[in-house]
Amino acid sequence: MTLDSFSFMRHEILLLAVIILLLIAEIFIPKNKKSNIVHLVVLLFGVHTVVGIFPMGEESLFGGMFRTNNLIHFFKNVLNIGVFILLLQSTDWIQEKIFSQNRGTEFFLLLFSSLLGMYFMISAGDFLMFYIGLELSTLPVAALTAYETSKRISSEAGIKFILSAGLASGTALFGITLLYASSGSIYFDDIMQLIASDNLTILAFILFFTGLAFKISLVPFHFWTADVYEGAPISVASYLSVISKGSAVFILMIMLFTVLKPLMHIWENLLYLIALATMFMGNLFALRQQNMKRFLAYSSIAQAGFILLGMVTGTQLGTATVVYFVMIYIFSNLAAFGVVQAISLKTGRENMNDYEGLYRTNPNLSLVMMLALFSLAGIPPVAGFFGKFFLFTAAASKGYYLLVFIAVVNVTISLYYYLLVVRAMFIRTNESAIPYFKNKIYMRLGLIIAAAGILVLGLYSPLYDYIYELSSSFCGCDL
């Protein structure tokens, strides 16, 4: 390993530099000019995102603890773009509500630390790196969830999140110890060679699975989701549902398809059952929600169920479709949460019937919301349709026809409650509708990028081919 090996850690080193620069800026910028720090944050993170896009080769560093390949690099860029949109959407809230309490830089520091943890988790080559990445990505988010310290609901969400996260990671850790007992190594490469499907390994796998299932909020471990999303600041709920879930999906897929591939006959059935339960629970509970944040929480649980459809296959096609779907899901959910945030910031209203008549007063916002909900539901012109369609194709190609059928039924159920919001916005009228307001430039930019992403990702097909090609470089994936 030489000094230029560090160039393969470009994302991590750059992000660390951004964090340190922000710390310095926090010390030296005088109090009355503090709120200008958001411009610095957007600039720095923008540079980080752009520099991160330049291509990078495949490499394994630190004796195999850290590895990177084209698919991992691509996914880190997707995460970067997602966080960039999130930053644009959250700057108004930070400037108006948080800097007046003389804090605000911590928000970005915690957010970036959590993102750094996700990079390490995605690139992990052994369980130690994986565990530290997992914790580094979870703990700052718990602090962010309890960020509005004057609100009781926020602290409550924070304590619920950190206690359930602690239980989940503790269980996963116990699973890792048992995997270590059965194979004698914590390196993924060694474990892949040595793993056998005896009872100890199966127990270890199931315990380990809970840790990631918690982050993706799959069904037996989803109880925290709605409460935490409702209590947390909207930017944080958006981050949890999009970036945190996306990275956990990605690493779970990598683990299942490479390290735990010999256990495929076990996890196939497990994922099959969990996918069914997750889709039904998410959709049926979403039907009765009135609060938009809770509604989006259950919708994101249901989406996680759809993602499992691609994961259950264990093929290159499955990998490509899952990454593609997660990418589309990131843009759609960011757009939906962005609109909820814009409205909540200006009026403080978060209920579904507050959205009645929104189209007459704020046509642009309701158009973005409609695009996002159509994409989440999977209606043809927008990207979400293609994402779901490819997922179903992947599952059908392995012969899971029943699962695909049930998923289609679930899409129909989900269409009902997504259209409830669209109906409220476009058809219903209301005297006390939310009055017209104009968003600031960053928020508008964030919504426009997210909406453009929803439209372009569906129409620009070479992107899917590109992801499919990248997935082949991804080790251990036989066709």
Add this chain to the structure above:
Amino acid sequence: MIAGISLYEILTITSILFFVGVYGFITRKNLISVLISIELILNASVVNFVAINKYLYPNALQGVVFSIFIIAVAAAETVLAVSIIINLYRQISSVEVKDTEIMKY
């Protein structure tokens, strides 16, 4: 290695520790006790790692190194959880689980 004690005894103890932790997490009525239950779970893993390393794979120190990291991370987690609990206590003057249920279903 301890003379006269095999790996099975140690693994039995750590498994008991783990499930006591899970049981405590579910049944305790005080947030601090719930936090202590999580510590039990994490410490079960620490003992597991050290014992497995020592008994089964004494040539490398992977398990021992891992356990050091677990202890550090557990400390960070406890600090964060306690600080959130203190913040909650300032608002509702209580650390009972039953007082943290204004959001439901």
